Amino acid sequence: MIEIDGIDRQILRLLVQDASQPASAIGRKLGLSQPAAWRRVNRLQEAGVIARKRLVLDKEALGFGVTVFLGVKLAARGRVGVDDFERAVTAIREVQLVEHVLGLFDYRLRVVARDLADFERVLRRRILTLPGVGNVEANVLLSEERLPGPL
Structure with a gap:
């Protein structure tokens, strides 16, 4: 099991809001360099904490009310x-x-x-x-x- 610290939790919160954010944007928001943010995201993915990224569609916009x-x-x-x-x-x-x-x-x-x-x-x-x-x-x-x- 991977150890998750406060910065990892903040990264996960940001990715839940928008999983398409690049590591550079995550780093800027958290005061990390782009490589440091990328390494943390990659570590979370490799450990299985981030299982997958998915697209959320607006059901109403597609006609499902x-x-x-x-x-x-x-x-x-x-x-x-x-x-x-x-x-x-x-x-x-x-x-x-x-x-x-x-x-x-x-x-x-x-x-x-x-x-x-x-x-x-x-x-x-x-x-x-x-x-x-x-x-x-x-x-x-x-x-x-x-x-x-x-x-």
Whole structure:
């Protein structure tokens, strides 16, 4: 396990805000030289602390105005393999996130749709027809106030 100091934490906070920042910009903000900032970022990547960088798209700008979180409980009788469900649900393009969870539901899905009618279509035709689906509970996202960070 890698030791992370205060400067490493500051670098991670900056990269969470904008992962495309060059080491020179990070160095300027933290009072480090470009090579020192680059070495620290590289060390964090090599240690696996920075697992990957990803692009975050504006769903509304792309026409997806509704986000729904679904709790999915797999049917108890004739239990279909978890692998079958996971393979089928990840093939649905509107399903943005699949989390296998412990609790009332077996899975938590994040689903995006153009509007409620589009979500209903995805739910009825795609999700409720998946192998092993039992109970489903939907929660519509009203607003997202804070994006999670690593620290």
